[in-house]
Amino acid sequence: MSLFNKVDELRSEFKAALASSPALSDLERMKQKYLGRKGVLNDLFKKIAEVEADRRGEFGSLINQLKLDIHDLIEERINDHRAETQSVSAVDVSLPGVEYERGTLHPIESTLRDFKQIFHRLGFAVAEGPEIETQWRNFDALNFPPEHPARDMQDTFFLKNDSVLRTHTSPVQVRLMLEEKPPIRSIMPGRVYRNEAIDAGHYCLFHQVEGLYVDKNVTMGELKATLELFCREYFGEFVKLRFRPSFFPFTEPSSEMDVSCFLCGGKGCRVCKQTGWLEIGGCGMVDPNVFKAVDIDSEKYTGYAFGMGIERIAMMKYGITDIRLLFENDVRFLKQF
Amino acid sequence: MNISYNWLKDYVDIDLEPEILAEKLTDAGLEAVIVETMPDFFKTILVGHVVSREKHPDADKLSVCMIDLGDGEPKQIICGAPNIDAGQNVPVATIGTTFPDGMKIKKAKLRGVVSNGMVCSQRELDLSDDHSGIMVLDQDAKLGIDMKTYLSGDDVSIELDLTPDRSDALGHIGVARDLAALLGVDLRKPSIKLTESSTKTSSMVSVELEDTQACPRYAARIVRNVKIGESPAWIRQRLQAAGIRSINNVVDAANYVLMETGHPLHTFDLRYIEGEKIIVRKARDKEKIPTLDGKERELDDSVLLICDGVKPVAVAGIIGGENSEVKDDTTDLLLESAYFDPVIVRRGAKKLQLATDASHRFERGTDPNGITYALDRLAALIVELAGGELTEGQVDAYPSIIKPLEVTFRADRCNAILGTTIDTSDMSDIFHGLEMAHSEENGVFQVIVPTFRPDIEREIDLVEEIGRIYGYNNIPLPAHFSIANKTNKKTPDQMREKIIDHLAAIGFNQIYGNGLLAVEEHPLVFGDEEALLLANPLSRDMASMRSSLLMGMAKVADYNINRRQSDLKLFELGQVSTLDLDSDTGARETSHLGIFISGELQPKQWSVDSVAVDVFHMKGVLNSIYQDLFGHSLLFKSQDHDLFSEAIGVYLGEEKIGVMGNLNQINQALKSVSGVYVEVRISEKLGLGRDIQYQKVSIYPAVERDLSILIDSHVVYEQIDETIRKNAGKSLVYSRLYDIYEGKSIASGKKSLTFRLVFQNNKRTLTEKEIDKDFRRILKGLEDAYNATLREAI
Numbered sequence A: 001m002s003l004f005n006k007v008d009e010l011r012s013e014f015k016a017a018l019a020s021s022p023a024l025s026d027l028e029r030m031k032q033k034y035l036g037r038k039g040v041l042n043d044l045f046k047k048i049a050e051v052e053a054d055r056r057g058e059f060g061s062l063i064n065q066l067k068l069d070i071h072d073l074i075e076e077r078i079n080d081h082r083a084e085t086q087s088v089s090a091v092d093v094s095l096p097g098v099e100y101e102r103g104t105l106h107p108i109e110s111t112l113r114d115f116k117q118i119f120h121r122l123g124f125a126v127a128e129g130p131e132i133e134t135q136w137r138n139f140d141a142l143n144f145p146p147e148h149p150a151r152d153m154q155d156t157f158f159l160k161n162d163s164v165l166r167t168h169t170s171p172v173q174v175r176l177m178l179e180e181k182p183p184i185r186s187i188m189p190g191r192v193y194r195n196e197a198i199d200a201g202h203y204c205l206f207h208q209v210e211g212l213y214v215d216k217n218v219t220m221g222e223l224k225a226t227l228e229l230f231c232r233e234y235f236g237e238f239v240k241l242r243f244r245p246s247f248f249p250f251t252e253p254s255s256e257m258d259v260s261c262f263l264c265g266g267k268g269c270r271v272c273k274q275t276g277w278l279e280i281g282g283c284g285m286v287d288p289n290v291f292k293a294v295d296i297d298s299e300k301y302t303g304y305a306f307g308m309g310i311e312r313i314a315m316m317k318y319g320i321t322d323i324r325l326l327f328e329n330d331v332r333f334l335k336q337f
Numbered sequence B: 001m002n003i004s005y006n007w008l009k010d011y012v013d014i015d016l017e018p019e020i021l022a023e024k025l026t027d028a029g030l031e032a033v034i035v036e037t038m039p040d041f042f043k044t045i046l047v048g049h050v051v052s053r054e055k056h057p058d059a060d061k062l063s064v065c066m067i068d069l070g071d072g073e074p075k076q077i078i079c080g081a082p083n084i085d086a087g088q089n090v091p092v093a094t095i096g097t098t099f100p101d102g103m104k105i106k107k108a109k110l111r112g113v114v115s116n117g118m119v120c121s122q123r124e125l126d127l128s129d130d131h132s133g134i135m136v137l138d139q140d141a142k143l144g145i146d147m148k149t150y151l152s153g154d155d156v157s158i159e160l161d162l163t164p165d166r167s168d169a170l171g172h173i174g175v176a177r178d179l180a181a182l183l184g185v186d187l188r189k190p191s192i193k194l195t196e197s198s199t200k201t202s203s204m205v206s207v208e209l210e211d212t213q214a215c216p217r218y219a220a221r222i223v224r225n226v227k228i229g230e231s232p233a234w235i236r237q238r239l240q241a242a243g244i245r246s247i248n249n250v251v252d253a254a255n256y257v258l259m260e261t262g263h264p265l266h267t268f269d270l271r272y273i274e275g276e277k278i279i280v281r282k283a284r285d286k287e288k289i290p291t292l293d294g295k296e297r298e299l300d301d302s303v304l305l306i307c308d309g310v311k312p313v314a315v316a317g318i319i320g321g322e323n324s325e326v327k328d329d330t331t332d333l334l335l336e337s338a339y340f341d342p343v344i345v346r347r348g349a350k351k352l353q354l355a356t357d358a359s360h361r362f363e364r365g366t367d368p369n370g371i372t373y374a375l376d377r378l379a380a381l382i383v384e385l386a387g388g389e390l391t392e393g394q395v396d397a398y399p400s401i402i403k404p405l406e407v408t409f410r411a412d413r414c415n416a417i418l419g420t421t422i423d424t425s426d427m428s429d430i431f432h433g434l435e436m437a438h439s440e441e442n443g444v445f446q447v448i449v450p451t452f453r454p455d456i457e458r459e460i461d462l463v464e465e466i467g468r469i470y471g472y473n474n475i476p477l478p479a480h481f482s483i484a485n486k487t488n489k490k491t492p493d494q495m496r497e498k499i500i501d502h503l504a505a506i507g508f509n510q511i512y513g514n515g516l517l518a519v520e521e522h523p524l525v526f527g528d529e530e531a532l533l534l535a536n537p538l539s540r541d542m543a544s545m546r547s548s549l550l551m552g553m554a555k556v557a558d559y560n561i562n563r564r565q566s567d568l569k570l571f572e573l574g575q576v577s578t579l580d581l582d583s584d585t586g587a588r589e590t591s592h593l594g595i596f597i598s599g600e601l602q603p604k605q606w607s608v609d610s611v612a613v614d615v616f617h618m619k620g621v622l623n624s625i626y627q628d629l630f631g632h633s634l635l636f637k638s639q640d641h642d643l644f645s646e647a648i649g650v651y652l653g654e655e656k657i658g659v660m661g662n663l664n665q666i667n668q669a670l671k672s673v674s675g676v677y678v679e680v681r682i683s684e685k686l687g688l689g690r691d692i693q694y695q696k697v698s699i700y701p702a703v704e705r706d707l708s709i710l711i712d713s714h715v716v717y718e719q720i721d722e723t724i725r726k727n728a729g730k731s732l733v734y735s736r737l738y739d740i741y742e743g744k745s746i747a748s749g750k751k752s753l754t755f756r757l758v759f760q761n762n763k764r765t766l767t768e769k770e771i772d773k774d775f776r777r778i779l780k781g782l783e784d785a786y787n788a789t790l791r792e793a794i
């Protein structure tokens, strides 16, 4: 092989090496290999005596040209590398991103939204009523006799004109049944008031969600199934539900509903007071006396009603142990939700 | 109310652990939990027998006792009580006992003699205040058992939390009745054997009922020559499990029968009953009676009295009189068993502001036909415990008999309501278990409802009984729901959710304020609010309903600012109420939205400057709600307002809906609060959202031009903006004010405004010439109207 061919061979060998995207250190090594004092091109140049005399000038300029090309290409690559590393180090990517302040829904609101969403899926509309009610709608129409101990169960705020701050959302049922004909299927969220001393577990006002379904052939089995589905959706698939007979003037039969404690799974803990159950609300079949008060034929229609305290459930869910936190509105509290 | 597990077994055969029993009762509506009525340290207090007692060699007042704790190896214990003696059984705190006050019993030397424990007084065991000597236990007590077992007989207490309708379950027999129905076993009521003397009770006392409405029935018996003393262990243990302290054999007997039958009874000392009669009548106005609790009570005719021939001796169904109380030297007793109207007892208890065990039961309704049984049971028990002579017969004033109700009950109706398929024979078993006599034909029952169940009057009440005993948790769940085919009404709720979501999305924190305020805390935000006052407020600072959201918001702001949280973006959407005589509640309720911003709207960050709050931010927030969400334009007009500096009235069309501005100091207490506040009434007229119709987006390029003008300072933005729009022609699609400048380099009395104008056409590309023409027309309009001049064109 002639020395001329050797020059071509080195050129293609270099090109291949350059094509394999050498790192900065590789480029330095290539520089030494091809251009160094003891590099391959100098070695080759030393063999110039072996070339025929008339082609020595040609051979020399060929090697010089290759040297220049290799030098330029390597320097170009090295500059590329430097530029790359320089642009990275110019920006401190660990600087904080610009903060976009997020607003928040109050935990009572977000709990209520969760409720609405689930009941909406189950075909319930939303109905509302005022916080100040007549005694007729708050008590009488709901089958509270004037002298019954049941009126003691809820200590009521009265206005000077004998109206009351509603003690439950149930008067909305009365309004709804007077306004609409069955079928009626609504939930009724709202603020209610109780004349109780304020402490970690009690506040003079709180929020309830009431539910009502009146139609032909409404059964207690369906009431149970509806609430059970609600609880599974809200608390989780594995929650268990327990119904206990209870007493409310406006339902008969009446029931309390408990869910298995989601903290201890029913084994008993501080939150469920070692019972394994958490009381979440009351329910039952609409009492015929209530139907009578709103002029619905209780032989033709049946209905169920239920009610749950939003604060109570929000507190369970978020681990809040003092109800007053919900009404203090400390932004450091609010921003957690 | 606490009941005893052992006691229940007298009336019904139970083969269930107490925990399971409590669960069964709970599932049937008698909420039950096992409770520990005795303190933990009783476990190491053991019954010991004093084998010998000798004087301590070096201390006069101490005794050295050898006490057998049942293991046959008597222990040496030093005791300082004067009453300790050989042969007694005593409670011994053994080594390792820790008393509630922290005192620990250790092996100790007292004046050189070793003591292996301590003999306890009643006070040391917290059983009474008696500390005169050590407590002496029953002679036949088993040695070595702990105090818990000694006192309760190894019983378990079950606490019942009863609903007010279940007066029948206020005694062991009532609870046992539910258990009998639940377990399908028989209820056993104690049979009574009476030994009566030949003296007729009716010859010794008569009963007159003046008000048979208030007292339909009153029965009495007399026992003579009883001996008041201590009750035997079995009765003390049972009362203990039921949470009742033993007093003496007669009082204990009355309490025992109360806890057995649920029927309250009263015992009088016969020697103080004058005139050989009992009169039941309403109290006279201002009539007085000294009651058992040592108070003198002044009465009126809302209270029913039990009187003898001369004076009142008890407040019917509530509390006995001090003047006829049974004492240690009482020998002759008059026993009362009566039925009082629940309403009269309730009113009386309210008047006296006194709730007793008896009033609790009478208010909820007792059994008028169960009183002779309870009376006989009491008489027999007293004779058993305290001896004496029972005179013949009851004196029973019961002029008109209260008959049990007969209720028609349809089995298929019951199944239709519960969603069950219970058959009639199972229903019949349940009625039988509940002691409800009945007949049945073709699924229709005639049920006799006993008078001990005043809560049951109707078919639906019996449906609950079936459901409750069958078990709510056994009612099957349908696989499908029936959902009515009906369109749901759109409600303002959806509108409010939109507003709340929007504000949260743009960085605001929602608050829920207290709706109750002090009467003087009603800043007039709208100027016409008249606040509603509570008749029975919880406290002075919560005596009225909020008439606006401002005060609640200011309090929340103050709370946070005082905790170094002063960059606030808060809002509340809630109901406020004001007086309205046209409404049947006397109130008008409106939804209000209050928004508060203080401090910096955006904090300074390394790459972003801080933004201070001003009233135009609030204007922008409001516009984003009204315009962007609901498609309504607001108008803003400056006004005077005590609560705000630079107040701005907010208008929706002609209607003023709110006010905003920089808050002035509301009161001294809230002086830390400053910021921008707006409060608007949210009316249903807002609708549920903007009506959206798609507008085609132009495919032709938009061209921007900036317009800078010099104009008289007094010309307001609104006028300039209107003039631009009027003269712009169809191609101006957007205009935005982006700079205002007044001051140096501008003639005084003038200001410079710069607008960014954007021109675009739907059908073609606009030429420079066309845009120039529009631009010049806009400028000319401004020149003509307000003498504006072009400052520089960019």
Ligand SMILES: [Zn+2]
Pocket (backbone or CB within 6 Å): A261, A262, A263, A264, A265, A266, A267, A268, A269, A270, A271, A272, A273, A274, A276, A277
């Ligand atoms: Zn738990």
